[in-house]
Amino acid sequence: MSKLIELDDVQINYGKNVILEHVNFKVCSNDYIGVVGPNGAGKTTLIKALLGLMPVTRGSIAYEGQVKIGYLPQVILSNDHLFPAKVSEIVGIGLLGEKRYPKRITIGDHKRIDEMLERLDILSFKNRRIGDLSGGQQQRVYLARALVNKPQLLILDEPTSALDPKIRSDFFRLIEEFHQTDETAIILISHDMHAIQEHAKTTMVIERNTVTMQRNGEVK
Numbered sequence: 001m002s003k004l005i006e007l008d009d010v011q012i013n014y015g016k017n018v019i020l021e022h023v024n025f026k027v028c029s030n031d032y033i034g035v036v037g038p039n040g041a042g043k044t045t046l047i048k049a050l051l052g053l054m055p056v057t058r059g060s061i062a063y064e065g066q067v068k069i070g071y072l073p074q075v076i077l078s079n080d081h082l083f084p085a086k087v088s089e090i091v092g093i094g095l096l097g098e099k100r101y102p103k104r105i106t107i108g109d110h111k112r113i114d115e116m117l118e119r120l121d122i123l124s125f126k127n128r129r130i131g132d133l134s135g136g137q138q139q140r141v142y143l144a145r146a147l148v149n150k151p152q153l154l155i156l157d158e159p160t161s162a163l164d165p166k167i168r169s170d171f172f173r174l175i176e177e178f179h180q181t182d183e184t185a186i187i188l189i190s191h192d193m194h195a196i197q198e199h200a201k202t203t204m205v206i207e208r209n210t211v212t213m214q215r216n217g218e219v220k
């Protein structure tokens with residue numbers, strides 16, 4: 001178990017509005033943290049800060065070396081059958097962040113993309129357009145994009161809100177497998193308290209500008 005990220009007395013503002021303050025927690029390689037809190041509490045704001053997309057107003061966010069973070073944003077599923085992006089191209093985007101210009105997908109990258117598609121059981125869709133796939137299949141494509149460069153931490157923002165119960169439980173099984181087998185730390189934002197209690201080891205409650213951590217089972 002190794003430490004990946006540590007937040008020390010972090011405060012985050014939008015202008016003069018304090019969104020979060022006195023935030024202290026660590027993310028370690030064996031963590032599976034579920035994040036809950038009312039609308040507007042600051043969940044996405046905290047994730048943006050972890051991804052380095054938002055500055056902290058005070059305190060610090062320390063990364064242990066070069067922490068790779070995979071991010072699955074709230075996915076807007078596409079019904080556009082003409083949108084000209086193939087599955088393999090979308091997954092390849094997940095490899096571009098680590099490259100220098102000119103950014104090119106190499107033969108080795110194609111192998112990594114295929115391996116990830118196979119692991120997520122969507123290799124047969126490799127050359128299909130994203131808009132031709134079902135919601136659950138599209139979700140796996142975006143998951144493949146988040147995982148293809150083998151991140152130590154995977155952040156999921158409301159990943160299952162558009163999925164039916166069977167697809168949802170398959171999705172959580174997959175996440176569990178990456179957590180167990182690849183030691184990928186997980187941060188899962190969800191309004192689905194049941195899913196958080198079932199899958200996460202720790203629950204992070206964000207409300208009234210602050211963050212509290214509870215071992216699972218203690219949240220009512």
Ligand SMILES: Nc1ncnc2c1ncn2[C@@H]1O[C@H](COP(=O)(O)OP(=O)(O)OP(=O)(O)O)[C@@H](O)[C@H]1O
Pocket residue numbers: 014019037038039040041042043044045046
């Ligand atoms: N770009 C912005 N400029 C100013 N205020 C913002 C901006 N983005 C978000 N906020 C405010 O910051 C607060 C936290 O927003 P955030 O999106 O982090 O909440 P959230 O917990 O993710 O909400 P939800 O569950 O609705 O997604 C809200 O009051 C929101 O209005």
